[in-house]
Amino acid sequence: MKFALHFGNNSFPDGAGAARVAKLAESAGFDTLFAIDHVVIPRDYATPYPYSPTGKLPGDDSSPYPDPLIWMAYVAAVTTRLRLMTGVIILPQRNPLVLAKQVATLDAMSGGRIELGIGVGWLREEFEAIGVPFERRGKRADEYVAAMRALWATDDAGYAGEFVAFKGINCNPKPVHGSVPIIVGGSTEVAAKRAGRLGDGFFPSIGSQTDILPLFDVVRRAATAAGRDPAAIEFLTGCPDALPQSGKDARAAVEARRAAGVGRIVLPMTAFLPNIEESLPRFGETVIREFS
Known part of the structure; x- marks a missing residue:
């Protein structure tokens, strides 16, 4: 069983904090550190946030959302084993050719430690501000996945779709392992079906x-x-009962997730604050080591 920490970039948005948590997480035995994505947050939005009973994002107008890829690049430079994943990047808002180059470059420079968690987004007002249609964003995302994989797979690449089309295109460097794992996020049947059709993994939100x-x-x-x-698709999910403050049997909780087919446990960074110098190593000793 592998373990991951979520909300890395908004919990530690500055360089010193990012380096601090990344080194501690790697030393404690965590496999992956996640970075979330919002390009902009409109001041007044009516679209309900689906992962909170309040319908609103946590924080306020000044809450930091560092670009996940830039934040991950910084963290990759101060670690050697820790994997890094967008959890999740809002794929329809990104140009797929530009994103393919950014992700492949980051993967090559980190020694193949990058995973691309993707979602289709929920905040209509953000799409409107960026200038990307909110409608049919799922279809757009599907095409972007195929287009990026085509660019990563070979030179003289081509793809023909409704939202993206090109031929005779070279995009280098390539990812270390030939492609970058694409993990589909979302807690709906639509997201689950997308993961089954084209994902390397499925990650329902831990706040579902x-x-x-x-x-x-x-x-x-x-x-x-x-x-x-189906066995080739990894399942990632939260496990609140594994956290020390839950008062539950962490080993039994993780074993139950493993029995359900989960390969990676994703835990919120907030559960380990404020004293990560104590909480992360302790979790590594008492839980992660049991499953290594």
Whole structure:
């Protein structure tokens, strides 16, 4: 079982803090550090945030949301083993050719430690501010995934879709392992089906207000229907009962997740604050080591 920390870049938005938490996480045995994504947050938005009963994002207008790729590049430079993942980048808002170059460069320079967690977004007002249509963003995301994989796979690449099309294109450097794992985020059946069709993994939000375990079967069925091996898709999910403050049996909680098919446990950074110098190593000793 692997363990990951979520909300790295907004919890530690400055360089010194990013380096501090990354080194501690790597030393404690965490596999992955996640960085979230919002390009802009409109002051007044009516679209409800789906992962909070209040319908609003945590924080206020001045809350920092460092660009995840730049933040990950900084962290990659001060670590050697820790994997880094966008959790999740709002894919339809990004130019797929530019993003493919950025991600492949970061992967090559980090020695193949990058994963691209993707989502289609929920904040209509953000899309409007950026100038990207909110409608049909799922279809746009599907095409962007295919286009990026084409660029990563070979030179003289081509792709023809409704939202992106090119031919005879070279994009280098390539990812270390030939591609970058794409992890589909979201706590809906639509997201689960997308993960089954084209994802290397599925990551329902750890703040989901619904039971996400039934979505794993949706992923498996979608993978089978697409002619893919369901066993090749990794499942990532939260595990609140594994946290020390839960008062629960952490080992039993993690074992239950593993029995459900989960390969990586994702825990919120906030659960380890404020004293990460004590809490992260202690979690590594008492929980992570048990599963290494």
